[in-house]
Amino acid sequence: MAGPVSGQRAVMRRRQNAFRWAVVTVALLFFGAPLFGMLEFTTRDASGHRTAATWSQLADLGTISQRYPDLSAGLVASLWLAVLTVVMMLVLLVPTMTWVRLRLPGLSRTVEFLCLLPLTVPAIVLVVGLTPVYAWVTYLLNGSAVWLCFAYVVLVLPYAYRALDAGLRAIDVRTLSEAARSLGAGWGTVMARVILPNLRTAVLSAAFLTVALTLGEFTIANLFSRTNLQVAMYLLGKSDAQISVAVGLAALLFAIAILFAMSFVGGQRDTVSPLSRLRRHRQEPT
Amino acid sequence: MTTAPTTYAPTTSGGQRGVAVELTGLRRSYGPVRALDDLTLRLAPGELVALLGPSGCGKTTALRCLAGLEDPDGGRIEVDGKDLTRVPTNRRDLGMVFQAYSLFPHMTARQNVEFGLQLRRQPGERRRARAAAMLDLVGLSSQADRFAHQLSGGQQQRVALARALAIEPQVLLLDEPLSALDAKVRVQLRDEIRRIQLEVGTTTLFVTHDQEEALAVADRVGVMRSGRLEQIAAPQELYSRPVNDFVADFVGVTNRLPGHAHGHAAAVMDADVPLLSGSATSGAVTVLVRPEHLAVRPDAAGGAEVLSVSFLGAHARVVAQVTGGPKVFVQVPSRAVADFSPGQRVTVTPVGEPALAVAREEA
Amino acid sequence: MVPFFAYVTVFLLIPALVVVIGAFVSGGRPTLGNIRALGQPAVTSALWHSVVLSAVTAVVGAVLGAVLAYAVSTASPRGVLKRFLTSLCGVLAQFGGVTLAFAFLATFGATGFLTRALATVGVQSGGGLWLYEWDKGLMLVYLYFQVPLMLIVFLPAVEGLRPQWREATETLGGSTALYWRRVGGPILLPSFIGALLLLFTNAFSAYATAAALVSQGSPLLPLQIGGTFTSEVILGRENVGKAMALAMVVVVALVMTAYAVLDRRASRWLVR
Numbered sequence: 001m002a003g004p005v006s007g008q009r010a011v012m013r014r015r016q017n018a019f020r021w022a023v024v025t026v027a028l029l030f031f032g033a034p035l036f037g038m039l040e041f042t043t044r045d046a047s048g049h050r051t052a053a054t055w056s057q058l059a060d061l062g063t064i065s066q067r068y069p070d071l072s073a074g075l076v077a078s079l080w081l082a083v084l085t086v087v088m089m090l091v092l093l094v095p096t097m098t099w100v101r102l103r104l105p106g107l108s109r110t111v112e113f114l115c116l117l118p119l120t121v122p123a124i125v126l127v128v129g130l131t132p133v134y135a136w137v138t139y140l141l142n143g144s145a146v147w148l149c150f151a152y153v154v155l156v157l158p159y160a161y162r163a164l165d166a167g168l169r170a171i172d173v174r175t176l177s178e179a180a181r182s183l184g185a186g187w188g189t190v191m192a193r194v195i196l197p198n199l200r201t202a203v204l205s206a207a208f209l210t211v212a213l214t215l216g217e218f219t220i221a222n223l224f225s226r227t228n229l230q231v232a233m234y235l236l237g238k239s240d241a242q243i244s245v246a247v248g249l250a251a252l253l254f255a256i257a258i259l260f261a262m263s264f265v266g267g268q269r270d271t272v273s274p275l276s277r278l279r280r281h282r283q284e285p286t
Numbered sequence: 287m288t289t290a291p292t293t294y295a296p297t298t299s300g301g302q303r304g305v306a307v308e309l310t311g312l313r314r315s316y317g318p319v320r321a322l323d324d325l326t327l328r329l330a331p332g333e334l335v336a337l338l339g340p341s342g343c344g345k346t347t348a349l350r351c352l353a354g355l356e357d358p359d360g361g362r363i364e365v366d367g368k369d370l371t372r373v374p375t376n377r378r379d380l381g382m383v384f385q386a387y388s389l390f391p392h393m394t395a396r397q398n399v400e401f402g403l404q405l406r407r408q409p410g411e412r413r414r415a416r417a418a419a420m421l422d423l424v425g426l427s428s429q430a431d432r433f434a435h436q437l438s439g440g441q442q443q444r445v446a447l448a449r450a451l452a453i454e455p456q457v458l459l460l461d462e463p464l465s466a467l468d469a470k471v472r473v474q475l476r477d478e479i480r481r482i483q484l485e486v487g488t489t490t491l492f493v494t495h496d497q498e499e500a501l502a503v504a505d506r507v508g509v510m511r512s513g514r515l516e517q518i519a520a521p522q523e524l525y526s527r528p529v530n531d532f533v534a535d536f537v538g539v540t541n542r543l544p545g546h547a548h549g550h551a552a553a554v555m556d557a558d559v560p561l562l563s564g565s566a567t568s569g570a571v572t573v574l575v576r577p578e579h580l581a582v583r584p585d586a587a588g589g590a591e592v593l594s595v596s597f598l599g600a601h602a603r604v605v606a607q608v609t610g611g612p613k614v615f616v617q618v619p620s621r622a623v624a625d626f627s628p629g630q631r632v633t634v635t636p637v638g639e640p641a642l643a644v645a646r647e648e649a
Numbered sequence: 650m651v652p653f654f655a656y657v658t659v660f661l662l663i664p665a666l667v668v669v670i671g672a673f674v675s676g677g678r679p680t681l682g683n684i685r686a687l688g689q690p691a692v693t694s695a696l697w698h699s700v701v702l703s704a705v706t707a708v709v710g711a712v713l714g715a716v717l718a719y720a721v722s723t724a725s726p727r728g729v730l731k732r733f734l735t736s737l738c739g740v741l742a743q744f745g746g747v748t749l750a751f752a753f754l755a756t757f758g759a760t761g762f763l764t765r766a767l768a769t770v771g772v773q774s775g776g777g778l779w780l781y782e783w784d785k786g787l788m789l790v791y792l793y794f795q796v797p798l799m800l801i802v803f804l805p806a807v808e809g810l811r812p813q814w815r816e817a818t819e820t821l822g823g824s825t826a827l828y829w830r831r832v833g834g835p836i837l838l839p840s841f842i843g844a845l846l847l848l849f850t851n852a853f854s855a856y857a858t859a860a861a862l863v864s865q866g867s868p869l870l871p872l873q874i875g876g877t878f879t880s881e882v883i884l885g886r887e888n889v890g891k892a893m894a895l896a897m898v899v900v901v902a903l904v905m906t907a908y909a910v911l912d913r914r915a916s917r918w919l920v921r
Contacts, residue, residue, distance in 0.1 A: 007357025008374045012825075016723050023720035024730065027796070031741060033763065034749075034793065037756030096653040104650075114657050120902040121665070122854030124871045125894040127878070128671075129664025154660050218746040218857035223878050234747045234861055245755060248748030252740065259736035355816050375819040382820040388813035391918035392835045401831075402821035435917050446817075453821060 035249065042246040054242045058250065068243065074232025075247075077145040081228060082214040084149040086207045089160050092153065094203070097164055098195055101173045115161035118154050123219040126151060134224060145226035148217075155220075156213050160206040167202020171195075208262065212255060304332030304489040305366035305456050307352070312361035314347055314513075321347040322358065323513035329457075334483055334490040335518075336504035338497055338536070344513040345493045349459050352491060354378050365456055381450030381488070382459040386466040388446050389434035395421065395445045396430040402453040420448040423482060440471040447479065451486060458483065458490040464499060476503050497537050501525065509533050529564050531644045534574040541580065541614045543636075544646065545573040552643050555589075555608070559636045565643040572646045577617040579639040582606065584625060588633035590614070595626045606634055668898065671891035683892035692873060692893060698783050699870040700900075703852035706791040711845040713792070714799020715807075715837075721800065722807040735804065738797035745794055746857030753780060753790050753862070783859070783868040790858060795848050802847055806840035806915060836918055843911035850901045850908075870897060 045051040057063060065072035093115075100108050118126070130151055137147050173195060180194045196203070218230035227235075229251075237244040307329040314322040321344045329335050337345035350356035352363060354375035363371045370378055389398050399417040408416070421427050424444040434442055443463055450458060460479070464472045480503040483490050494500050500507045501521040508518035509532070517529045528534035531542075545554035547568050552559050554573050561567070582590075582604050590606040593613065602623045604616045614634055618626075626632070672683050686692070717734075724731045756763050757780050767773075780786030810833055818828040856871040867873045870893060877890030 007372070008354065009357045020720045020723050023717055024734065027717050027720075027734075031737060031793075031797070034752035034756045037762050038752050040762045041755035041760075092653050092656055096650055099650055111653075114661065117661060117665075120850075120898060120905050121661075122856070122871065122897060122901060124854070124856040124874050125668060125897055126664060128874060128891055128894040129667045130660070132667055133660065133663060150660050153656070157661075212740070212743055216743060216746060216748075218861070219875075222857075222860065223875060230747050230857070233751075237747065237751060241751070245748075245751045248751050252744060252748060255740045256737055259739050260733060263732040263736055353816075353820060355819070375816075376822045376824055378820075379822075380820045382817065384813045384817065386813075387811050388817045390814060390817075390832055390836070392832075401818075405822040405827070449817075449821070459820075 035252070038245050038249040042242050042249065044242075054246050057243065058246050064243075068236060068240070070227060071232045071236055071243070071247065074145075074227045074229045077227060078215050078229035080146045081149050081152060081217075082211045084146060085152040085156065085214050086210050088149060088153050089156055089206065089210055090203065093157075093160055093164055093206075094196070094199070095191065097161070097168060098173060098191065101168060102177060112161070112165075114157075116158050119158045123155060123217075124223075126154065127220055127223045130220075143226070145221065145228055148221055148224070148226055148228065149214075151220050152210075152214050152217060155217070156210045159209045159213070163206035163209060164199065164202050167199045170202075171198045205262075208258070215251065215255075304330075304487050306331050306364075307366075307457055307489055307491070308362075308364040309348065309352065310362040310364070312348065312351055312363070313359045314344075314351065314356065315359060320344075320513045322351065322361075325361070325510075325513065325515060327508060327515060327518070329489050329491065332487045332489055333505045334480070334492060334503060336492040336494060336500035336507045337510055338494060338500040338507055339510035340536070341495060343510040345495075345510050346461060347513075348510075349461055349491055349493045352457070353380055353382055353459055379453075379456045380459055381453060381455035381457070382461065383443065383446045383450050383463040385462045386439065386442070389437075389442050389449075391434050394431045394433055395426060395437065395448075398434075398445055399449045399452050402449060406453060416452055417448075420452045421445070423451070423485075424448045424478070438471075439467050440475055443467065443475060444478075447482070451482070451488070455488065458488045460490065460492040462494055463492075465494070465496065472499070479503060501537070507537075509536055527562055527640075528574070528642055531572070531574055531642065534642055539577055539615060540574045541577065541612070543573045543575055543612060543614070545571050545643065547571045547643050552641075554636050555634060557635045557638065559638060559643075560640045562640050562642045565641075566645040570646040571643040573636075573641050573643045575636055575641050576639070577603065577615040579637050579641065580614060580616040580634055581637050582616040582618060582626070582632050582634050584630060585633040586631050588631040590632050590634050592626050592628050592630045592632055594628055595623055597623050604632075606632055608634065668891050668894045671888050672895040675888050683888045686889040687892055687896060691867075692870075692889075695868060695870045695873045696896070698868045699853055702783055702788060702791065702869065703849045706788055706795045706852045707845050707848035709788075710792050710795025710848050711799050711803075711841065714796045714844075714848075715803055715841060717796065718800050718803045718807045721804060722810075726808075735801070738800040740797075742794055742798035742801050744797075745855055747861045749790060749793060749858050750861035753786070753793070757786070757789075781863055781865075783863065787859060787862065790862065791852050791855070794855075794858075795852060798848060798851060799844055802844040803840060806837055806844075809918075810836065839911045839918070840915040843908045843915060846904045846908040846911070850904050853897070853904075854901060 042054045043050050043052060045053065061072075096111065100111050121129075134147075134151075137150065141147055176194050176198065177190045180190045185193070215229060217228065218234065221228040221231045222234065229247075233244045233247055307327075309325060309327045312322045312325040314320075319342075321342075323344070325344070325348055327335070327348070337348060339345045347356055351358045354370070354373065358371070361371070362369060365378070389395075390401065393401065396417055399420050400413050403413040403416060418427065418430070421430050424447055426441060426444050426448070429437060429441060434445075437445065446463070463479070464476055467475065476499055479492075483503075492500070492504060501524070504521060506518055506520055507524050509516045509524070511532055517524060517533045519527070524533065524537055528537065531540075534540050543554050545552040545559070547561065547566055549567055550561050552561055552565075552571055552573050554575070559573055559575065561573075565571070589611075590608045593605045593607055595605075596603050597620060600620060602618050602620045604618055604626050605613060606616065607613050616634060673679055673681065675682050687696075721731055721734050753761075755761055758764065780790075814832050814836070815828050818832050823831065854871070856875060859869050859872055860875060863869075863872065867876045874890050874893050874897070877887055877893075
C-alpha cells in the first residue's frame with residue numbers, strides 16, 4: 001500500500017490558514033498602530049525618553065481629582081450618566097416589550113418602529129431637535145450634565161431594543177407567563193421571577209451597549225456645553241494632552257477586555273444544535 | 287422491530303448503468319481517534335449499500351472519503367476500475383445528498399437542478415428538459431419555481447436528490463438524507479428514494495444511524511463500529527444471523543438472557559436454544575434472543591411477573607421480570623393483550639429459533 | 650406602556666417635529682427660505698464632501714472588512730483568535746470621537762511615532778498636516794471604525810454560508826472559483842450591499858471624530874450643523890441648521906430603508 005495520501009483537502013486547508021494569518025496580521029497592524037501610538041505618546045517625557053510618570057499619575061486617583069478637577073468631574077458625570085441611562089432604558093423598555101408580546105401584539109410594529117427610528121436620526125440632528133426640549137429640562141431641573149441621560153436613552157434605544165428583542169425571541173414569553181399564572185403568580189411575580197431571570201443575558205448585553213455608548217458620547221454633550229468624560233478629555237487635550245490620551249487609551253483597553261471576557265460567558269444559545277432548531281421551525285405540510 | 291421492512295426485488299439486474307465501487311484498506315485518524323480503521327468495502331454495480339452505526343463510528347467519514355471531501359490517510363478508492371484516491375471532488379462524477387440545507391438559497395428548485403448540468407455545458411434545451419424530467423421523477427414539477435425557503439424539509443430533500451441525479455453520476459451518495467425530517471415524511475421519502483434508485487440503477491452508498499431505515503432500503507447493510515465494518519449482509523441475514531452482540535444489539539430489539547452452552551445449543555430458561563455459528567460453545571453465556579422468539583403464557587406458578595403490556599397495532603409487547611433474572615421483552619399477537627395484566631405470574635420460554643450466544647463474564 | 654410612549658413623544662417625536670417644522674419656519678413665519686439656503690455654496694460643498702467621504706470609506710471599509718470577516722470565519726469558531734478579533738472590532742466600531750482623534754495624532758501627527766519613524770528612513774509626511782484634511786486624513790481615520798463595523802455586521806452573513814453549499818458545488822463539478830462566482834458571491838451580495846449602506850450612514854452621521862480633529866472650517870455637513878450652534882448666531886442661521894438636519898435625516902432614512910429591504914432578503918436566504 002502506498003504511504004499516506006497528501007490530499008487536496010490538506011493543501012486547501014494550508015492555503016486557507018496562510019491566507020487567514022496574512023489578513024489577520026495586516027488587520028492587527030492597522031488596528032494596533034494608533035493604539036501603540038497612544039501608548040508611545042503617553043510614555044514620553046519632554047526630552048524624548050521613556051517614562052511611566054503619566055500612568056503612575058493616572059493610577060493615583062487622589063491627585064487626579066486635585067490637579068485635573070474637570071477630568072474627574074467629567075468622569076463622575078459620565079459614570080452617573082451610564083447608571084441613569086441603563087436604569088431608565090430598562091424601566092422603559094423591558095415592561096413595554098414584554099407587555100406588547102403578551103397582550104398587545106398589534107402594537108409591536110409601532111414599538112419596533114419607534115425604537116429603531118433613532119437609527120435614522122444622527123446625534124447631531126438630535127441635538128438640533130432637542131434644543132427646545134433641553135431648555136425646558138434646564139428650567140425645570142437644572143443645567144447639570146447628568147440630565148443628558150434623557151437624550152442618551154433615545155440614542156441607545158435601537159441597540160438596546162435589538163438586544164432585548166433577541167432575548168425575548170429566544171424564550172416563549174407567553175407560555176412561560178401562562179405557566180406561572182396557572183401556578184398562581186401575579187403579574188409582578190411573573191416579571192420579577194420568571195421573565196427577567198430568563199432575559200438575564202439580553203439585559204446584560206443591552207446594558208453593556210448602553211454603558212459603552214454613554215461613556216463614549218461626545219456630540220450631544222459638547223454641543224449642549226455640558227462636561228462629560230469625552231468633553232473633559234477634549235478640553236484637557238488642548239493643555240495637557242498626555243494625561244488625556246492616557247485616559248482614552250485606558251478606557252478603550254478596559255472596554256476591549258470586558259467584551260473579550262464576556263465572549264467567554266455568553267453564547268449558550270449556540271449550543272442548541274442546528275438540527276433541533278430545524279425540527280422546531282419546519283413544520284411538514286405533507 | 288415496529289415496522290416490517292418493505293421487501294423489494296433483488297436489484298443487481300436492474301442496474302444497467304451502475305458501476306462497481308471499491309474502498310480498500312481506508313484509514314483516517316483525527317488526532318488519536320481512528321475514524322476509519324482499515325475499511326474495505328465493495329459495492330456491486332447498481333447496488334444500494336447502507337452504512338449503519340452509532341455516531342462517531344466512521345460511516346460519514348467513509349462516505350466523505352469516497353466523495354473526496356475528506357482525505358484518507360491511506361488506502362485506495364476505485365470507481366468503475368479507476369483509481370480516484372487523488373482525484374479532486376469536482377472531477378469525481380458524483381451525486382451527493384446532504385443531511386439538510388444543501389439547496390442553493392438564491393436559486394429556484396429548477397435552477398438548483400440545472401446547476402450541475404450548466405457546469406457540464408449542456409445546451410439550454412436539453413438542460414431544461416432534463417431538469418423537468420428529474421423534478422417530475424421526485425414529484426415536484428409543480429414547485430419548480432420555488433426557492434428553498436418556500437419548500438418544506440421533505441421537498442427540499444427531494445430537490446436535492448433530483449439535483450444529484452440530474453448529472454447522471456456514476457455513484458450516488460446519501461449522507462443521512464432523512465434524519466432532519468419528521469417521522470412520517472421520513473418513511474415516505476425513504477421508500478421513494480429506493481424506488482428512484484431502482485429506476486435509475488445508480489450504485490448508491492447510504493449513510494444512516496437509523497437501523498429501521500437501513501434495513502428498509504438497502505440491498506446490503508454494513509454495521510460499523512470504531513472505524514471498522516463489523517458485519518455486512520442482506521437485511522434479513524443481518525437481523526437473523528448477527529455475527530456478534532454489537533450487531534445484534536444495534537439492529538432490532540434483543541433480550542440478553544443468561545444460559546449455559548453445551549455444544550451447538552444452550553440451556554436458557556428451561557429450554558434448549560440452537561446456537562448460531564460464531565457463538566460461544568461452552569460455559570456460562572449470554573444468549574441474545576429476539577422478542578418474537580420468546581413465548582409467554584399465564585401460569586400462576588410461573589417464574590416471571592408481568593410489568594407492563596403495550597398494544598402496538600399489528601402486535602403487542604409484554605414486559606416481564608424474571609424472578610432473580612433479567613427483564614424480558616416478549617412479542618405477542620395483538621389479540622392476546624387481554625390475556626395479560628401487570629402483576630400476573632407468567633412463564634416465559636424461548637421458542638427454539640437459533641440465536642447468538644456470547645461468553646458471560648461472571649461477577 | 651404609557652411611560653414609554655410619553656417618553657418617546659417628548660424626547661424623540663417632539664425633537665423630530667422641531668426639526669421638520671423649524672426647517673420651514675423663519676422668524677415665526679412659514680417660509681421656504683431655509684430650504685433655499687441649502688443651495689449656498691458652503692452647504693452644498695459640505696454635503697458633497699460628506700457624501701464623498703462616506704461613500705469612499707464605506708466602499709473601502711466594506712471591501713477590507715469583508716475580506717477580514719472571511720478570514721476570521723475560517724478560524725475555529727470557539728477559538729481565541731475569533732473571540733479576540735470580534736471583541737476588538739466591537740469596541741473599535743463604536744470608537745469615534747476624541748480618543749480616536751488623539752490616537753491618530755499620536756501616530757501620524759507632527760510628533761507621532763510613525764511620522765518620526767518614516768522621517769528616519771527619509772520619508773517626509775508633511776508634518777502630519779494631511780491628517781486634518783477631510784479627503785486624506787479623515788478618510789484614514791474613518792476607516793479605523795468602518796472596517797471593524799463591517800466585520801461585526803458582515804461576519805454573521807459569512808458564517809451563514811453553509812459548508813454544504815460548497816461541497817454540493819464540488820460534487821456537481823464546480824471549482825472553488827466557480828463556487829464564489831455562482832454560489833457564495835451571489836448569496837452574500839445582499840448582505841454585503843446592506844452592510845455597505847450601513848457603513849455609509851455611519852460615516853455620514855459621524856460628528857465627534859471630525860469635530861475633534863478638524864479645527865478650521867466646516868468641510869462636512871455635520872460640522873456645518875454644529876457650527877450653527879457654536880458660532881455667533883447670524884439671524885435665521887439656526888433654522889438653516891434645521892433644514893440641513895432635515896436634509897441629513899432624509900439621506901439617512903432613504904439609505905436605511907434600502908438597508909432594511911436588503912437585510913430582509915439576506916435573512917431569508919441565510920436561515921439562522
